[in-house]
Amino acid sequence: MSQTSETEGLQARRRSMTRRAKDFSVLVGTAGMVLLVLVLTGSLGWIEALSGIFVIGSVASAYYVGSASLKTGGGDVVSVAASTPDSVLTTDLLAALPLPAFEVSRDQQRIVAYNEPAASFLRLGPRRSAPPRASVIIRTPALLAAIETCLAAPEGVSSSLELEIGPDEHWRAHIHSVRASDSLLVLLEDLTPVKRAARARADFLANASHELRTPLTAISGFIETMRGPAREDKDSWDRFLAIMAGETERMSRLIADLLSLSRIESTEHMLPTAREHFADIVMNSVDALLPLASDRGVELVVEGAEDLPDVTANWDELVQVAENLISNAIKYSGTGSRVVVHCGVAADGFEARSLAAQLWEGSERMTLLQTPNRVAVNELNVWMRVEDQGPGIEREHLPRLGERFYRADQSRGGKITGTGLGLAIVKHIMTHHRGGLAVETRIGEGTAFGVWLPAAKDAPPD
Incomplete structure (x- = not known):
């Protein structure tokens, strides 16, 4: 202006x-x-x-x-300058922008107009009697220096720069000259979600590379040993080959889990359409894991799997959920312990969460995936709860359960074979099915993981 x-x-x-x-x-x-x-x-x-x-x-x-x-009441767009044709046009433009945007006058370097997102970003209070100076309001030195540089440059100059405002907050500022009003238009774009996704992708690649490199290094080392110092020691070859076979199986499981996770993520936005009987899914998974439980001396029990309604689901994915949770419970339970798989029906998603993962008194609890609000109320839900008698999980580990490659082995009884992707896969599958995932634990007594999802629309109540 x-x-x-x-x-x-x-x-x-x-x-x-x-x-x-x-x-x-x-x-x-x-x-x-x-x-x-x-x-x-x-x-x-x-x-x-x-x-x-x-x-x-x-x-x-x-x-x-x-x-x-x-007379000084506010609105969606605040303008502290006169209502000339130029200022009205700028005000309308700012109101139409969903991103934070404000105008800085060239002569006095004052913020003469801004929209509501910009007011929140700049922490501007109610309407002022005079336009505030940019140097007083803007608390980011890099943005202020860029504005001053553009103001000192000839008209028509534009600039763009990235700003790191906090430890996990990134923005991009676009600065353009407005010739009609002899001012600068500053538009701010939030890059935080993009940066967070890029960091997560980089962490995923680093973790995947590390998990694959470890067994490859072991296999390579034993091959060199068998070719060199142990060339004539045939008696030790069987031991070396057994270790190499174990590492190869570990790599195969990791690659299978990575492919499974990628496939689930690529179809996560597409709701399943097949109608499946939830009791059959549970019993099929239990039957498949009975040999593992027998080998470890763990009793595997199923309760409440009768008279469960159908669900709209992907059979293979829900079987994978049940097998991952049950196999984890078996692995973390000692010899002579008991793993119980409870199933049931709830009136809605909130009741299902309580029945699946909020039963023990004095337990530490965490909801890892919340049911969407639109399907949590007045919609019949089927739930499954898997209880073990393992060592439990410390509270500080609970928020990170479900992250890729994150394992709380120290709190779960030492080193347990696995890829660290099981709970991440379960979380993505339950997201695909509009379901929920929660955990509760008591140190020294055990842990219970619960999942729930909506029943088929025409399923009769229990």
Whole structure:
């Protein structure tokens, strides 16, 4: 905005104040004349008349001040400059932008207009009587320096820079010259989600490379040993080959889990359409894992798998959920312990969460995946709860359960073979099925993981 526009705006405000002052004077003068007539006719005493004048003047003053402040009410876009055609156009443009945007005058470097997202970003309060200076409001030195550089440059100059505002907050500022109003337009773009996704992708690649490199290094080392120092020691070859076979199997499991996770992520936005019987899914998974439980001396029990309604689901994915949770429970349970798989039906998603993962008194609990609100209320849900009698999980590990490659082995009884992708796969599958995932644990007593998902629409209640 130009200096002429600001001067015209100040003059308009002065004329408005003058009109309100005249109204104030007429109101008080008329009331005074009426009271004077009443005094002269003997209908009112001087003390009462003076008191009336004082009250009327106070009320009129309050009205005058209130009407003046009312003129400065806010809106979606705040403009502290005059309403010239240029400023109106800029105001409309700012209102149409969903991103934080504000205008800086070239002559005095003041923020003369901004929209609501910019007000939140810059922490600007209510409407001001004068445009604030950019150097006072902007607390990011890099952004302020870029604005000053563009203001000092010839017209038509544009600039773009990335800003690191906090430890995990990144923005990109786009600065453009507005020739019509001789000012700068600053547009801010939030890069935080993009940066977070890039960091997660980099971490995933680093972890995957590390997990694959470890067995490859072991296999390579044994091959060199068998070719070199142990070439003639045939008796040790069987031991070496057994270790190499184990590492090869570990790589195969990791690659299979990575492919499974990639496939689930690529179809996560597509809701399943097949109708499956949840009890069959559970029993199929339990039957497949009975040999593993028998080898480890663990009793595997199923409760409540009868009379479960159908679900709209992908059979293979839900079998993978059940097998991952049950196999984890078996691995972390000691010999002679018991793993129980509970199943049931709940009136809605909130009740299902309580039945699946909020049963033990004094337990530490964490909801790892919340059911969407639109399907959590008044919709029949099927749930499954897998309890083990392992060592439990420390509270600090709970928020990170479900992250790729994250394993809380120290709290779960030492080194357990696995890829660290099982719970991540379970979480993505339950997201695909609009379901939920939660955990509760008690140190030294055991852990329970619970999952739940909506039943088929025409499924009858239990």
